Amino acid sequence: MLSDMTAKNIRARVRDELTSEIKAIARRQLATEGANLSLRAVARELGMVSSAVYRYFPSRDDLLTALIIDCYDELGAAAESAEAAVDRADLLGRWLAAGHGIRDWALANPAEYALIYGSPVPGYKAPETTVGPAARTTNLITALIADGVAAGTLAAPSAGAGSTTGSRPGPGSEALADPAGAVSPMAADLAAELDRIAALIAPAVPREVLARGITAWIQLFGVVTFELFGRFQNLIEDSRRSFFDHQLRVMAAYVGLR
Amino acid sequence: MLSDMTAKNIRARVRDELTSEIKAIARRQLATEGANLSLRAVARELGMVSSAVYRYFPSRDDLLTALIIDCYDELGAAAESAEAAVDRADLLGRWLAAGHGIRDWALANPAEYALIYGSPVPGYKAPETTVGPAARTTNLITALIADGVAAGTLAAPSAGAGSTTGSRPGPGSEALADPAGAVSPMAADLAAELDRIAALIAPAVPREVLARGITAWIQLFGVVTFELFGRFQNLIEDSRRSFFDHQLRVMAAYVGLR
DNA sequence: TGTACATCAGTGAACGCGCGTTCACTGATGTAC
DNA sequence: TGTACATCAGTGAACGCGCGTTCACTGATGTAC
Numbered sequence: 001m002l003s004d005m006t007a008k009n010i011r012a013r014v015r016d017e018l019t020s021e022i023k024a025i026a027r028r029q030l031a032t033e034g035a036n037l038s039l040r041a042v043a044r045e046l047g048m049v050s051s052a053v054y055r056y057f058p059s060r061d062d063l064l065t066a067l068i069i070d071c072y073d074e075l076g077a078a079a080e081s082a083e084a085a086v087d088r089a090d091l092l093g094r095w096l097a098a099g100h101g102i103r104d105w106a107l108a109n110p111a112e113y114a115l116i117y118g119s120p121v122p123g124y125k126a127p128e129t130t131v132g133p134a135a136r137t138t139n140l141i142t143a144l145i146a147d148g149v150a151a152g153t154l155a156a157p158s159a160g161a162g163s164t165t166g167s168r169p170g171p172g173s174e175a176l177a178d179p180a181g182a183v184s185p186m187a188a189d190l191a192a193e194l195d196r197i198a199a200l201i202a203p204a205v206p207r208e209v210l211a212r213g214i215t216a217w218i219q220l221f222g223v224v225t226f227e228l229f230g231r232f233q234n235l236i237e238d239s240r241r242s243f244f245d246h247q248l249r250v251m252a253a254y255v256g257l258r
Numbered sequence: 259m260l261s262d263m264t265a266k267n268i269r270a271r272v273r274d275e276l277t278s279e280i281k282a283i284a285r286r287q288l289a290t291e292g293a294n295l296s297l298r299a300v301a302r303e304l305g306m307v308s309s310a311v312y313r314y315f316p317s318r319d320d321l322l323t324a325l326i327i328d329c330y331d332e333l334g335a336a337a338e339s340a341e342a343a344v345d346r347a348d349l350l351g352r353w354l355a356a357g358h359g360i361r362d363w364a365l366a367n368p369a370e371y372a373l374i375y376g377s378p379v380p381g382y383k384a385p386e387t388t389v390g391p392a393a394r395t396t397n398l399i400t401a402l403i404a405d406g407v408a409a410g411t412l413a414a415p416s417a418g419a420g421s422t423t424g425s426r427p428g429p430g431s432e433a434l435a436d437p438a439g440a441v442s443p444m445a446a447d448l449a450a451e452l453d454r455i456a457a458l459i460a461p462a463v464p465r466e467v468l469a470r471g472i473t474a475w476i477q478l479f480g481v482v483t484f485e486l487f488g489r490f491q492n493l494i495e496d497s498r499r500s501f502f503d504h505q506l507r508v509m510a511a512y513v514g515l516r
Numbered sequence: 517t518g519t520a521c522a523t524c525a526g527t528g529a530a531c532g533c534g535c536g537t538t539c540a541c542t543g544a545t546g547t548a549c
Numbered sequence: 550t551g552t553a554c555a556t557c558a559g560t561g562a563a564c565g566c567g568c569g570t571t572c573a574c575t576g577a578t579g580t581a582c
Contacts, residue, residue, distance in 0.1 A: 010545095011545070011546075011557080011558095014558095015557095015558090018558095032380060032381075033380050033381075034377060034378075034379070034380035035377075036294060036380070038534080038535065038536090039535080039536065039537090040534080040535060040536075041534095041535095048558095048559070048560090049559070049560055049561065050535090050536080050537090051537075051538080051539090051559080051560075051561080051562095052558070052559050052560075054536095054537075054538090055557080055558055055559075056558095059536080059537080060535095060536065060537095114377040114378070115377075117487070118376055118377030118487070119292065119293075119372040119373075119376030119377045119487065120292075120372070120487060120488060121292070122290060122291050122292035122294065123290075123291075186500075186504060187497065187500035187503070187504070189496060189497040189500050190497040190500035190501050190504055192496075192497070193494060193495070193496055193497040193501075197493060197494070211504065214494075215477070215505060215508060218477065218480045218481055218484055218505075219473070219476065219477055219480060221480065221484070221489075222476045222477060222479065222480020222481075222483070222484075223476055223480075225480070225483060226476055226479070226480075229375070229376070229377065229378060230378060231479075235455060236451060236455070236472075237451070238447055238450075238451055239445065239447040239448040239450070239451040242444075242445035242447050242448035243448050243451075245445070246444060246445070246448055246469065247473060247476075250473060254512075268578095269524080269525095269578070269579075272525095273524095273525090276525095296567080296568065296569090297568080297569065297570090298567080298568060298569075299567095299568090306525095306526070306527090307526070307527055307528065308568090308569080308570090309526080309527075309528080309529095309570075309571080309572085310525070310526050310527075312569095312570075312571090313524080313525055313526070314525095317569080317570080318568095318569065318570095518582100519581105519582090520580100520581090520582090521579105521580085521581085521582100522578105522579085522580075522581095523577105523578080523579070523580085524576105524577085524578075524579090525575105525576095525577085525578095526574105526575090526576090526577100527573105527574075527575075527576100528572105528573100528574085528575105529571105529572090529573095529574105530570105530571085530572085531569105531570090531571080531572105532568105532569100532570100533567100533568080533569090534566100534567070534568065534569105535565105535566080535567065535568090536564105536565100536566090536567105537563105537564090537565100538562105538563085538564080539561105539562090539563085539564105540560105540561100540562095541559105541560075541561085541562105542558105542559090542560075542561105543557105543558095543559090543560100544556105544557085544558080544559100545555105545556080545557075545558095546554105546555085546556070546557090547553100547554085547555075547556085548552105548553090548554085548555095549551100549552090549553090549554100
């Protein structure tokens with residue numbers, strides 16, 4: 001009985017190992033081939049006949065899905081563990097840690113980052129199973145902001161209808177302000193949508209704070225994407241980490257994380 | 259003599275037309291196949307034998323390069339013409355026009371946008387000839403900021419060493435400010451790099467203003483990229499244009515464009 | 517204006533590859549009695 | 550513990566496609582005298 005189970009476990013373990021090896025090889029090929037993943041090339045590198053891979057993944061797209069999920073999970077875990085190491089009350093520190101965790105993972109895994117944050121793969125529709133893993137980074141940021149709101153650190157901008165109205169801070173401040181204090185208020189459809197989103201993912205977060213959080217989220221990934229996709233070539237060359245850190249801090253200030 | 263020239267022109271014109279048609283077909287195929295452009299598929303749709311395409315483009319990569327240049331030029335032209343329609347003194351209006359021009363083009367040409375702003379094409383190295391067309395949008399933004407500086411509209415944040423130091427504006431303002439006024443100053447390597455960039459592309463623009471301009475530039479394309487690559491799914495659905503407009507205004511305020 | 521020659525566009529066959537997926541099969545490993 | 554049967558991993562051949570690029574060629578169009 002016990003020996004039977006052990007034997008079973010050995011077979012299962014070998015299976016798991018081979019499954020991992022297939023994914024590892026496929027990921028390595030992402031770097032040279034992009035999302036044009038080839039089952040046959042994977043099999044070749046495995047030293048197996050191409051049809052053997054079908055014992056492990058029912059189709060090429062399923063292998064691609066597995067890779068995507070793994071990448072989202074790795075990125076999410078990298079961000080989470082970096083962020084978890086920081087004192088809960090230090091919201092700015094948590095934001096910086098999460099941000100650098102994301103960027104560091106992306107720099108270490110550029111092809112994988114391109115797979116999940118790059119151009120949609122033609123003909124490939126990501127299934128529902130990718131949604132959860134994909135949400136880990138955004139959940140982290142949402143939690144951070146919710147914590148800030150709960151702690152009273154993030155005050156909702158109260159004056160003006162939307163978040164695009166305000167008075168100008170003096171020169172010398174790092175203000176993302178409307179200099180003339182005359183920007184039109186947030187459009188009604190946007191305000192309604194933000195309220196809907198807030199109700200769904202972070203009920204305690206006011207609309208204006210949520211909008212700022214989304215801005216910061218986009219900026220974070222925008223910088224990483226530009227850096228990885230070559231937009232900084234002949235522009236920002238020697239200070240990319242500092243530049244990213246600067247952007248994180250600007251956004252933290254905008255959101256009110258400190 | 260004249261008839262000879264006319265005949266010559268006819269041949270040349272036919273050649274130009276076919277060249278354009280090849281590019282048009284190739285672009286249409288981008289939508290379904292992504293950057294995995296197939297010369298044979300293009301030839302098939304043209305009703306020609308595949309080798310005939312080599313009369314027009316020496317290789318698949320040259321065709322891809324031609325597409326990339328066309329797309330950059332189209333996007334640049336779209337941004338430029340939208341921006342050119344606005345009164346020169348209206349910096350905010352020019353910024354908004356350029357931004358919406360970019361987004362509108364991207365929405366109308368999602369596959370083309372993915373080609374130029376998406377994941378790098380594996381195995382393809384963009385030649386020097388793409389650099390000029392690629393720079394049109396950024397040149398436009400740079401010119402806008404330089405105009406603002408020249409007009410005295412954009413004051414360089416003067417206090418503090420870098421651009422991440424400042425005092426907090428009161429609640430209700432659209433400030434991207436450091437709430438505690440205690441963010442560390444801009445890193446030395448970043449400051450030096452910004453000075454180098456400014457000297458190269460916009461000598462009159464102070465380092466801090468340039469940094470803000472780059473932030474705005476990244477945010478603009480970050481939002482468009484997220485929208486086009488599906489990141490807004492189940493999040494921002496009904497107010498994407500308003501959302502983008504809001505982002506543009508937040509960034510304009512940050513940079514000081516008005 | 518007419519003729520000889522040169523240029524050019526497009527053909528069709530071929531080279532040497534690649535791909536995903538199916539299917540009947542062998543042989544090893546695991547299971548039940 | 551031993552034997553019969555079931556499960557599973559991996560093979561090898563095949564189906565029916567795809568691709569970029571080269572090359573000798575035909576026939577039409579353009580050019581020079």
